[in-house]
């Protein structure tokens with residue numbers, strides 16, 4: 001449990017949340033265009049249903065801060081639980097129907113105002129907004145081909161005809177089962193119950209359609225992404241100002257998250273990673289509980305969720321202000337790998353070109369340091385343990401279509417890293433090759449032990465090339481040392 005969330009959860013109990021009614025404008029135009037593109041892909045024989053995320057319990061009667069389902073937020077902009085969007089592309093006029101919860105004076109006294117149908121229509125740009133008690137009757141009358149009184153009997157006729165001819169489609173977001181014995185998720189269970197009662201349709205996963213849409217950021221989303229990454233970049237600079245020997249990791253985390261909240265971010269996009277010394281080698285270290293020592297590196301991986309969009313930035317810097325020769329050796333390789341990755345991030349290339357470009361530099365660099373003995377294979381993955389690129393957007397590890405070539409509008413990270421953990425040697429299977437490798441590299445592992453370096457930026461591909469949205473955060477050794485040597489009050 002994050003400290004910030006714990007506070008938020010308590011505050012939610014005590015303070016009535018203010019529901020903001022958003023006036024119709026460019027955001028609503030963009031939401032409408034997203035739904036129109038989704039409907040084009042769904043086709044006129046289909047109905048698609050998207051549910052809001054459930055609230056999640058933190059402790060007994062205290063919930064975590066509410067996190068909307070990314071796909072529902074993408075299509076409606078509505079950040080409220082008990083919300084359902086139904087898309088029926090074959091309807092002549094009312095193709096989009098939104099369901100929101102009914103007013104409830106007691107609940108609203110405790111938890112704040114809920115959007116009225118009129119407010120939900122203004123916020124989302126969906127013209128037909130009904131209340132949740134109408135959802136089930138709507139679905140039953142639609143699938144039983146009785147016509148749907150709440151929006152007019154003729155509206156759902158095309159879907160009824162598709163059902164009668166056995167070619168209708170129900171699209172919902174199906175969770176990928178991890179094992180054969182996994183039960184379907186709630187949407188899959190809903191679809192199953194409809195199949196038990198009605199005929200003439202098959203169920204498809206709406207996930208790939210949304211993934212394809214979300215992979216290309218609209219101009220509106222690009223504006224929000226830029227702002228989101230700008231806030232996170234400011235936050236990183238604040239974190240750098242807060243770091244010093246004797247300070248605690250949580251002090252840096254507090255300085256970072258303070259910037260998010262002061263700039264109107266919804267929350268963090270993922271829990272901040274603030275790892276000093278050996279903690280810099282823990283990829284998803286979240287405790288932020290250690291006191292930094294002079295001479296150590298601090299690795300900070302953090303970004304805000306601003307209006308539903310999250311960047312992803314990592315910086316690694318010396319808490320005393322200057323890199324040691326050992327730290328410099330590793331940092332220079334990681335930085336050079338990122339530069340190679342940036343060069344490979346061109347429209348028409350696959351994302352794997354970025355990975356390959358980074359890998360080549362990481363491998364050669366690690367061979368040079370003596371931490372790797374095989375100059376051609378995958379041995380370097382003992383120290384460079386993770387992939388170097390992923391999409392960013394509504395989710396920090398955003399959805400996208402695998403194998404689709406890089407194109408303008410795509411946003412992604414480039415984030416090589418090297419982590420020297422002695423335990424990595426102990427974990428290797430004891431084959432003769434590995435034993436020989438361990439013996440040769442052990443002295444070098446002692447030399448570089450506990451050095452963890454990752455450099456990560458958020459990029460947007462545009463018509464003119466790749467743009468580093470987080471490039472204002474000091475990144476090269478010279479930039480970092482200059483920033484850290486400037487008196488705190490003068491640093492920007």
Ligand code: GLY
Pocket residue numbers: 270301302312396415456
């Ligand atoms: N912040 C998680 C990652 O870098 O992928």
Ligand code: MN
Pocket residue numbers: 312390413415456
């Ligand atoms: Mn990342």
Ligand code: MN
Pocket residue numbers: 301302312313314456
């Ligand atoms: Mn990251």
